[in-house]
Amino acid sequence: MTKFTSRTGLSRRTLLKGAASTAITAGATTLGAPMLWAQNIKDITIRQFGTGVSNLNEVATQVKEDLGFTLEMTALDTDSVTQRAATQPNSFDIADIEYFICKKVWAAGNLQAMDTSKLANYDKIVGIFRDGKLTPESTIAQGTAPHTVGFTSGQNGTDFVQEESGWMTLIPTIYNADTLGIRPDLIGRPINNWSELLNPEFKGKASILDISSIGIMDMAMVVESMGEYTYPDKGNMTKEEIDMTIGIFTEAKNNGQFRAFWKSFDESVNLMASGEVVIQSMWSPAITAVKSQGIPCVYQPLKEGYRSWGGGLGISAALSGIELDAAYEYINWYLSGWVGGFLMKQGYYSAVPETSKAFMSENEWGFWFEGKEATGDIASPFGDKLAGAGEVRDGGSFNDRMGAVACWNSVMDENQYMVRKWNEFIAA
Amino acid sequence: MKKLLENRNLSGWLMVSPLAVVLLVFLLMPIILIVIVSFWRATEFSIIPAFEFDNYEFLFGSSVTYKVFYNTFKYALITWAFTLVIGFTVAYYLAFHIRSLTWQVALFLVCTIPFLTSNIIRMISWIPFLGRNGIANTTLMSWGVIDEPLEWLLFSDFSVILAFVHLYTLFMVVPIFNTMMRIDKSLIEAARDAGANGAQILWNVIIPLTKPGIMIGTIFVVTLVMGDFITVRFMSGSQSANVGRLISNDIALLQYPSASATAIVLLASVLITIGILLRFVDIRKEL
Structure with a gap:
């Protein structure tokens, strides 16, 4: 796990004391004199x-x-991210969380709303995070769509509002459309539907992730694809629907369909790379990680569409003064392109794609965003070769992929019931 | 004042008080807190003080609970049996077959070498070894013993118990070796003089005298296995659950009250198990 702990000589606490005196000199204005700012930051x-x-x-x-x-x-x-955001507000300044987690923890009041007028690139943020629509014609997918929990009524709001109120709960930073990962070399035939996850052909070689809120959505995609049931809203199931969905998977589990379940990114990579599993729910960078070991792995676009997720940065309610300014500074920087380019080169999308363009080569932009054939080698930011000339990204362009989202990661009204049922599924 | 200090009762109390305070603050208080929280109510992101039996009701009303407790005891029992046989054999060899004390100590230290690495690493290194394309399977296939890779080697009860045995056998070796070293050798000579053969000596002299060691080892192994969750998660590929995993899942999902209730039930069952074990051997008398 990455843990970045290099520090400057001063600890944050001693700094606070120093900063407090400077802050008094600088007065109550949020922006102090530029000189002081440059020294303190x-x-x-x-x-x-x-x-x-x-x-x-x-x-x-x-x-x-x-x-x-x-x-x-x-x-x-x-x-653990959810847990920390909800229970340890003093342990962080910035929470990098997913929108469905935001739905869970926002009401706890540990995060503060952000003033969109302080965001330089607010107008360039893609529609998904503002009115929910990728293009004016798109329909909004099921589940916790980011825009439904993206705005609150005011600086101290604990509710969600459905219009662009000028106060954002999270600043969108990263998102993607997820699907199943497969090992084409070990499967040897086209895979087109979510239902293949439970195909007895892959008995003992399938896996699903053991994170209830996400796993249940993958399950729902599979159940719908099998033609067992069509959900009115996959993102908000009734108890009966939860029972039915988990029932189908428990039966499959007891028949030995699954090799293992995974909880962390690295586990999914290892399962796939070692050949223990040939089809599983997977995240985009995990595919990249498998590929960079020279093992063929495809992020298979499926007929029923994608399960999508989005993440953003939230500011701790405890943050104020110069540190709050630094946080805004950081967020503005986040949207200004460098990080976007860095993330897009790994297969994610940036909330403000146009600013990222400047940080990517034409070939990279064409491959990752526009779904064009690569004109030369495509390398990850870490230097591993991911694709060669002539290859096309799995799933195509940004609009093809994000336009085919069937549901968003979500939290249901019956979440607690679902969690208990999920526990039973794991123990079954 | 002088009289006060001479009061034997008081000095006795004063002498136990440091330990008592430590136990009170670090053992008893947390347990009491857990008991209290187990009656609280939880919503998705908050816990609300209350006094209700919902958590216990759900726990005892769910068939999964029984299944998981059964699993926990099953793992404990099987692991115990294996660690006992292996641990006893190793200790016996060290105590009675190695003649010089230097070698005994040296070999005993050799036993502890694997423990110089973290137990997570020792556990995880089994995964590539046992996998479908792992060393075990490829070796067996190249010898022609099997044609298809053995699926049950990894992510199964087998791998869980294998890891447990690997991790915890030393906890059996140490106390058994310790008690064996304290057996008076003349007792064995006497038995031999009285005409007992090797098996009889083992059964009638050594095992009864080693009982306290066995019991201490048993308590170690049983409590460690029953309280574990990470080994079960990794070695079963998240496919099996024991009580520890139930608790860790609850905690991950912020269901602290429900986790506390499960923890209390687990604590009670471990205490009962140890209580029953102690009926067989009076450790204090025999130490």
């Missing part, structure tokens, strides 16, 4: 935590270079 440490997806050391290094302050990052698994 170097000593600031912003503590961020989130899933391994976007908590990468490279980002922290670049922050130090571009902005001057220290970003301390902790990568955790999805459940």
Whole structure:
């Protein structure tokens, strides 16, 4: 797990004391005199935590270079992230969380709303995070669509509002469309439907992730694809629907369909790379990681569409003064392109794609965003070759992929019941 | 004042008080807290003080609970049997077959070498070894013993118990070796003089005298296995559950009250198990 802990000599606490006196000199204005600002910001440490997806050391290094302050990052698994955001508000300054987690933890009041007028690139953020529509004609997918939990009524709002209120709960940073990962070399035939996950052909060679809120959505995609049932809303199931869905999977589990379940990113990579599993729910960078070991692995687009997720940065309610300014500074920097390019080169999407374009070569932009054939080698930001000339991204262009989202990761009204049922599924 | 200090009762109390305070603060208080929380109510992101039996009701009302407890005891029992046989054999060899004390100590230290690495690493290194394309399967296939890779080697009860035995055998070796070293050798000579053969000596002299060691080892192994969750998660590929995993899942999902209730039930069952074990041997008398 990545953990970035390089520090400047001053600790955050001693700094606070020093900063307090400076802050008095600077007065109550949020922006102090530029001189003071430039001196102090170097000593600031912003503590961020989130899933391994976007908590990468490279980002922290670049922050130090571009902005001057220290970003301390902790990568955790999805459940721990939720837990920390909800229960330990003093342990972080910036929470890098998913929108469905936001739905869970926002009401706890540990995060503060962000003023969109302070965001330079707010107008360029893609529609998915504003009115929910990728293009004016798109329909909004099922589940916790980001825009439904993206805005609140005011700075201290604990509710969600459905219009662009000027106060965002999370600043969208990263998102993607997920599907099943397969080993084409070990399967040897086309895979087109989610239902293949439970195909007896792959008995003992399938896997699903053991994170209830995400796993249940993958299950629902499979159940719908099998023609067993069509959900009115996959993102908000009734108890009966939960029972039915988990029932189908429990039966499959007892028949030995699954080799293992995975909880962390690395586990999914190992399962796939070692050939223990040939078809499983997977995340995009895990595919990249398998591929970079020279093992063929495809992020298979499926007929029923994608299960999508989005993440963003939230600011701790405890943050104020110069540190709050640093946090805004950081968020503006996040949307200004460098991180976007860095993430897009790994297969994610940036919330403000146009700013990222400047940080990608034409070939990379064409391959990752426009779904064009690569004109030369495509390498990950870490230098591993991911595709050669002539290859096309699995699933095609941004609009093809994000336009085919069938549901968003979500939290259901019956979440507690679902969680208990999920526990039973694991123990069954 | 002087009189006060001479009071034997008081000095006795004063002498136990440091230990008592430590136990009170670090053992008793947390347990009491867990008991209290187990009656609380939880929503998705908050826990609400209350006094209700919902958590226990759900726990005892779910068939999964029984299944999981059965699993926990099953793992404990099987692991215990294996660690006992292996641990006893190793200790016996060290105590009675190695003549010089130097070698005994040296070989005993050799036994502990694997423990210089973290137990997570020792556990995880089994995964590539036992996998479908792992060393075990490829070796067996190249010898022609099997044609198809053995699927049950990894992510099964077999791999879970294998890891447990590997991790915890030393906890059996140490106390058994310790008690064996303290057996008076003249007792064995006397038995031999009285005409007992090797098996009889083992059964009638050594085993009864080693009982306290066996019992201490048993308590170690049983409590460790029953309280474990990470080994079960990794070695079963998340496919089996024991009580520890149930608790860790609950905690991950912020269901602290439900986790506390499960923890209390687990604590009670472990205490009962140890209580029953102690009926067989009076450790204090025999130490």
